Structures are given as structure tokens and as C-alpha cells.
Amino acid sequence: MVWLGAPLLLPILFLASDVGAAVDLTLLADLRLTEPQRFFLTCVSGEAGVGRGSDAWGAPLLLEKDDRIVRTPPPWQPPHLARNGSHQVTLRGFSQPSDLVGVFSCVGGAGARRTPVVYVHNSPGAHLHPDKVTHTVNKGDTAVLSARVRKEKQMDVIWKSNGSYFSTLDWHEAQDGRFLLRFPDVQPPSSGIYSATYLEASPLGSAFFRLIVRGCEAGRWGPGCTKECPGCLHGGVCHDQDGECVCPPGFTGTRCEQACREGRFGQSCQEQCPGTSGCRGLTFCLPDPYGCSCGSGWRGSQCQEACAPGHFGADCRLRCQCQNGGTCDRFSGCVCPSGWHGVHCEKSDSGDWADGGVSAPVGALG
Template sequence: MVWLGPLLLLPNLFLASHVGAAVDLTLLADLRLVEPRRFFLTCVSGEAGPGRGADAWAPPLLLEKDDRIVRTPRPAQPPHLVRNGSRRITLRGFSQPSDLVGVFSCVGGAGRTRVLYVHNSPGAHLLPDKVTHTVNKGDTAVLAALVHKEKQTDVIWKSNGSYFYTLDWHEAQDGRFLLQLPNVQPPSSGIYSATYLEASPLGSAFFRLIVRGCGAGRWGPDCTKECPGCLHGGVCHDLDGECVCPPGFTGTRCEQACREGRFGQSCQEQCPGTSGCRGLTFCLPDPYGCSCGSGWRGHQCQEACTPGHFGADCRLQCQCQNGGTCDRFSGCVCPSGWHGMHCEKSALSDRGDGDASAKMQVTDQGHPGGASASQGAPAC
């Protein structure tokens, strides 16, 4: 592992803009399809236009590839866009695997929020432990490049396309190369990569690091305001204090679970195909980043949660009481007469309890920051 001091980087070009309330914008990457021509990216907006009808006068979505950092040869045939109104757009028709590697973005919403996705080659020499790492200001960020195809050469780390650090190949620990960044600050955010020396950049592990502008549990211009305590891996936005909920959860504090296969701020969207959200990566506005859908994990989001775990990337652990059972999509399912996050509340104890936000619900419509141990370790 390498330990680096505080970072001073060039101005970061890869932070999402954010104006006002959280924008309902999702970038979906379909990892189920290994053939480049069948692979697709879809940008979905839940934002309604100001005029009559859902799409009236809504600004059009943009879906594009950003070659400023991860440069790949231009595809023989440019992929084509398919638009369904102003609230959904799909990019498909890639000609070869190298066309897919790199940074893609979806732009939408009144404030033109930009949602980013970094695609790694499944056959790369090195793979990221997580595509997105979201941390708080002042935290220690640890990026782990997993050895997929071993080469006995040094590993070059880059930040936003520029040389950053070199690790000797002997420094791999348990099949991974670690980059540890203490006391990270917002300018440290950006695209990081780990590549074997003299190997093709297409074989790199690409990461995105998001550093919230405040410490854990805080938000606001001076970071003096307290976050609401986002549940189920939701992330507190450092500018407005709102919870950006993981795919599959909704509510002011992300307290409600959508029904299986649903996503969006109001659970209004449904995963395509008969496999539900299996094999899909979901990217949401910063500071959330990207993850598998609720109930799934792994590099291609095709592995079901192990028993006792649930939520996006299966990061959450059930601690069900009073006969409750763990559902990998929503958490504890309580027997009659009990409710709450862990089925810890009975009908009798609930009398006079006005805190409806702590009750677990499943609704059709309906990570980093201060949750309990069973909810993972959110950045706020």
C-alpha cells in the first residue's frame, strides 16, 4: 500500500453541476450484454417539463462520451442515439470492446446536472474494487486495483490522465494494488487509473473519486448544518442537505424501499427485460456516484446478495428482530404486529410515535453520512 500526503491537483473537470433540489436523473449501463453492438447506455429523467404533458418544454437529455482523459480510437461506426421523448435517451451500436472503455455522461434537468459513468473492460489486466468511491472532506480514500491478469511489471497510477505514482509489482497485497489518499479535499475528486507499465491503457482499472465538500454528517456553505441521517446507503448532498437515495429506495431519508425492479426518486421507473435490475449499473447525481441496483453486487452486477445482506451492491446488513426475515431488495420483512427498520417496534410501542420516517415501507410510488451499523457507513 502507498500512503500519499494531501493532494493538490489541477482543477477538476468531472464534478456534476447541482442547482437547487436533487435532480431525478439516472444513467443505466447494461452489463449483461457482452457483445459491443448489443451493449447500451440509457439516460432516464424523472423530471417533468413545465408545460402540459410530461415532456412539454423539458430540456432535451444529452448522452455522450468524454475523451478528455480516457482516449480510445474513434469507432469505425459511431454509436447511434435512440430518443423516447425528452425523458429517455439510449446510446447503442458500439463496434468493438475498445469503444466502450472510458467516461460517459448524461446531462439533464433544469440545472443541467451531469451524471458520470466510467466503463472498464471486463478483460482488463486490472479491475477496480468499486467504480465509484464517495468520501467526505478530510477522509482517507483507498482505491484498490484488483489483479485480473497478472504481469510482473510496475503499476502506474494516474489522476485525471496525469502521472501520479508508481508501485512496484512486488507491492501487491492479496492480489490488489492499493492507493491510499489521506485527508482528501474536493479538488482531489476525479478519474483515477491503475495500469501495468507498458501495457495498453484499455487494460487499466478506472475509478471515479467523489469528495463531498463537507465532513461526515455536515452540509452547507460553511458545513455547519447537520445532515438528516440518510438511510440505506443514501448520501447527503453537501450543498443542500438532501439525501440522494440509492437505486431501489425513496423518501426524504431514503427510508422506503421500492418494489423489486423499480428505481427513480418516486420508484416510477422499471428495469428493462425479464431479469429485473440484474446486470445493470446505476449512476446517480453526485455525490452518490454509481452502484449495482438493490439486491445485486459484483463487477457486472450479476451476483445476488448473500443471505443477510441487501440493498445496492449488497452493502447493507439485516439485523432483523422478532421473527423478521431479510429480503435482499428491501431489508427486514416483519411479521404481523411488528415494524421498523429491524422489526423492533410493536403496535403497542408505536402508539404516540410520530416518527414515520423510521418505519420500513415498500412502495410502488413511493453511503457516505450517519446511518446505523446495519445500514452501512454512509458519507452522510
């Protein structure tokens, strides 16, 4: 392996955000639509003061592809941007598969709260494919980017960081059909867009990733990382600058303690997934440091696989630990029988505790 040291970060807006977690902004992509002419991206703002009509005030939502890192051939014709007042904007009308590959960003909010949300799209026919596109880790963690081989070539793999050469892996170094890039004791300057490409292969065959490194160690936030995070539940991520929880799609509350009704998202569960399939097939991108994931109850590279029994939440990353006869719902977690409540049904309505745990109740809003 050849290393060139720490990556040179580019001063690009979407690589990091200095705005807190309060901005209600979601970028959606329907991963089931692989044909360029049918594929679209939608950015939705739930910000207070953002109206649903054409006369709404405030800075407009911006949604565009950024070719400064992932460079692809120019489109035959530019995609069409359609607005629904200041609440929603949709980008559609792509003309060729290469138009979809790369980095897209939506920017919303006003003034100092202007915030970017980033989505990275991989070609379904690429030689290499990310096991997970977005990785959010804490300062000091070990981060691992994994590029899965889909079309094997007996060639070395080139890793790039923000478009610049980072390292080389010999093709013999694949582990179980995957090329791994490890970051022990990772630090915030390592945040950015990464790619894995076979030597001399087209960039369109690359696996693209986004690495987000929080500015503090796990459970800490603030200047000097001296403050304790509130304990975000259900996969929520503590913002390292203001200590707020950025909740995964399908959950809400100060600590992400409440589940939205199935098919709902947004900070107040005010938005509804389009179509008749609920949130199946959709990837949701939220402000940093959350990144992107499937909606609650779904997993897989196209977010079309239901959670396995006993699992729930965004990407099905959470495991139910229901007590006292509670049952696991893949969208919301434990559903408690009469007389019990709490994340694990560990609290009695009479005030007695089944164990010494401390959990917040899970409800259903929206």
C-alpha cells in the same frame, strides 16, 4: 513509491456538480452485454415537467462519451443516439471493444438545475480491474482505490489522476493481488477519474475509477459544514450543499426510508427495470455525491450476484438487523411480522418500543 503531489484538476463538467440532490436522473448500463454491438447506455429522467412524448418541453437529455481524460482509438463508426421524447435517451451501436472503455456522461435538468451523471466503463479483459469503480467518501476520510490483478505482469503500475501522472507502485508492492492507492485525510480537490496501468501497457488494460469527495465531514452539510444531515437510511448519501438525501436505486423518501417494489427505481419508484430479469445485471449511476452501484438486491462486478443471506440493498452493502421475528428481504430489508414496524421491526404498532432505537418505517412504493 513516487508522488507528484496533489492532482491537477481539469475544468470538466462531469467531475463535480454544484446542483442539489433533487434532480431525478439515472444513467443505466447493462453489464451483461459485453459485445460492443449489443451494449447500450440509457439515461432516464423522472423530472416533473419532463414529458413522455415528442412534444415535451425542456432542455433535452444529453448522453455521450467523453474522451478528454480516457483517450481511446476513434470508433469505426459513431454510436447511434435514440430518443424517447425528453424522458429517455439511449446510446447504442458501438463498433469495437475500445468504444466502450472510458467515461460517459448524461446531462439533464433545466437551467440552474442542469446536472451531470457520470458512468465509468472498464474493459472486461483488462490486466487490472477495480474492486469498486465509484468511491464516495467524506472530507477527511481515508479513501482507498484498489486495482485487482487479473493478468499479472512483472512491471510497475502507473497511477494517473484526471489523465495526468500521479504516482508509481513497484510491482512488488501488490498486496494480496491488488495495487492500492491511499488518500489519508482526503479533501474535495482529490475528486476525479483515476486509472491504474502497467508500465508500457495499453490504456485499454487499465483499471478506471471515479473518486467523489463530499465537501463536508460525515453527517454535515452547508456553508462551513455547520448543518447536520437528516440521517440518510439504506445507503443514501447526504448532499453536502443542500442536505438532501440522494437515495440508492430501489429506495425513496426524504431519508430513503421506503423501499420500492422489486424492479423499480427513480425518486418516486416510477421507473421499471427493462426485460424479464428485473434489475439484475444493471449498474445505476445517480447525481453526485452518490455515484454508481448495482440495483437493490444485487452485487458483483456485473451486478448479477444475489445478496448473501442477511444482506440487502444496493451492492448488498447493508446488513439486516431484524428484531421481533422480522425476516430479511434482499431488496427492501426487514419484513416485519404483524404488530411490528420500523427499519429493524423495533417499533410496536401499539406504540411500545422494543428498544430505544429511532428508525423510520420501511414501506413499498411504486
